[in-house]
Amino acid sequence: MTLGRPAGQKGTKRLPTTQRSPNCGDPLVSLMPRVDVRVVLFMVSVGRALVALQADSTRWALPRGSPTQAESLDAAATRILTDTVGFAERYLEQLYSISHRSEGDWTVTVTYIALALAGAGGPPPNMAAWFDAVDLPDMNSVDRKIVDYALVRLRAKIGYTTIAFHLLPPSFSLSELQMVFEVVLGHEVDKRNFRRRIHAAGVLEATGDTRREGRHRPARLYRFRASHDAGACLVPGWTFGTELEATTL
Amino acid sequence: MTLGRPAGQKGTKRLPTTQRSPNCGDPLVSLMPRVDVRVVLFMVSVGRALVALQADSTRWALPRGSPTQAESLDAAATRILTDTVGFAERYLEQLYSISHRSEGDWTVTVTYIALALAGAGGPPPNMAAWFDAVDLPDMNSVDRKIVDYALVRLRAKIGYTTIAFHLLPPSFSLSELQMVFEVVLGHEVDKRNFRRRIHAAGVLEATGDTRREGRHRPARLYRFRASHDAGACLVPGWTFGTELEATTL
DNA sequence: GCAAAAGTGTTGTGTATACACCCATGG
DNA sequence: CCATGGGTGTATACACAACACTTTTGC
16 A cells, blocks of 8 residues: 555656646646546447447537545446436447547546447437447547447357347347347357257247237247346456346346 | 548537546546556466465555556556566466445556566565466455456466466476466466477477486476467567557566 | 247257376486 | 287267347337
């Protein structure tokens, strides 16, 4: 807890660009970065992977906000989603942290991936909108890189975790689940191999009922049994307080 | 993709939390967290996995320090290792970020895993020392959880990445490599299967020479060929500047 | 009866595991 | 010659990819 090596080093390291934070006239303020949390909220709807963005001054930007002392970073991410895009995510996972200079400030940004259910939030309020994750609008370069990396991680993790279920309602058909995989991965998958893998994973439970929609055979419906999910063991056990990392619906 | 929604929201969304930095003498100082970087530096020596800790006031603690505006978080982690334990790591990877209240301050901590070469740093300076990673001394609870989680991640990643090579000198025998795996994983592995896997990975190159030590057959030596390493594709492409995530020796 | 999506099995290929012996050297 | 660690191969089980047809329903 010896807080770092005393001021000597900071002094030698500091650039001549005596940077100021917005509300303080002290030149030493640059030794203290702003901290913000930014969340990449994904949703799958009508065959596309969507990302929630909010209107910035002239461009689009990730939902962001400052954490408070009273909450964990995870809780801050959840709160930010509610405040900015009016959505309650069903899964939240920390992505990465970076230090950067943007918009005149020195900022340390903690990024998150969140997953939401299509159609579950009403129309996005607060100047927010959904965009195709692979066809992003004009946005600042930091946020764009965050979204790109979030998509890489989402694509990787859908293969060996159960996050896909958080993009679907509590009850769903195997074809719907397969569609989520195909949309996220960006390519088709074989129906038989897919169903075998899913069943072998042992995390699905038939609800018993079926759903007819259209002039064809009705689909059996399933629900996700989180209690049989072995994938949750990969997350840090130290969420330091209240919330779980994988909100298991 | 409809772009350019105007600015109104930013004004309405911003909280009244006029944030101040600690040097302003303002009671609202708590709205601005301290930011620190803490590094779990691992090394494998004489059959044990070791972690570098520095002496705190009364207990042991992770090497830590504050990032500066002029450097990336990765660079801060590297600098902190040099300053606190006098070691240059050979691999660095961000672990996780947390917000916590400890020692009276609100702190956002960005944690890193680092790997070093046994015997490469001389005696640890600055009240630092090496401890068995599975038999930690008295230390604060936050740092202990960080070390525990770092070990979980290290154990997981040694199986599907090439990080193990960063715990060995440039030239090594297969038995030494296997020993590193066994020490990190905490259990023995089959020699033949191990060697087959390593060779199949295609990232090793025989140096051509051998090493005799003891009254038995000399071991062939190998070097790690980072250029044939497919594992580096999993890291974020946005390190925002100078340093690579996997310092490939 | 036909259009449209649901649902189902087999086969090959590669990858991981379990397991035991000979080799080269120093003393 | 023997003690010590270096080095090798085979048989088996499991996971994954490729591949086509039957079933159930609405119209």
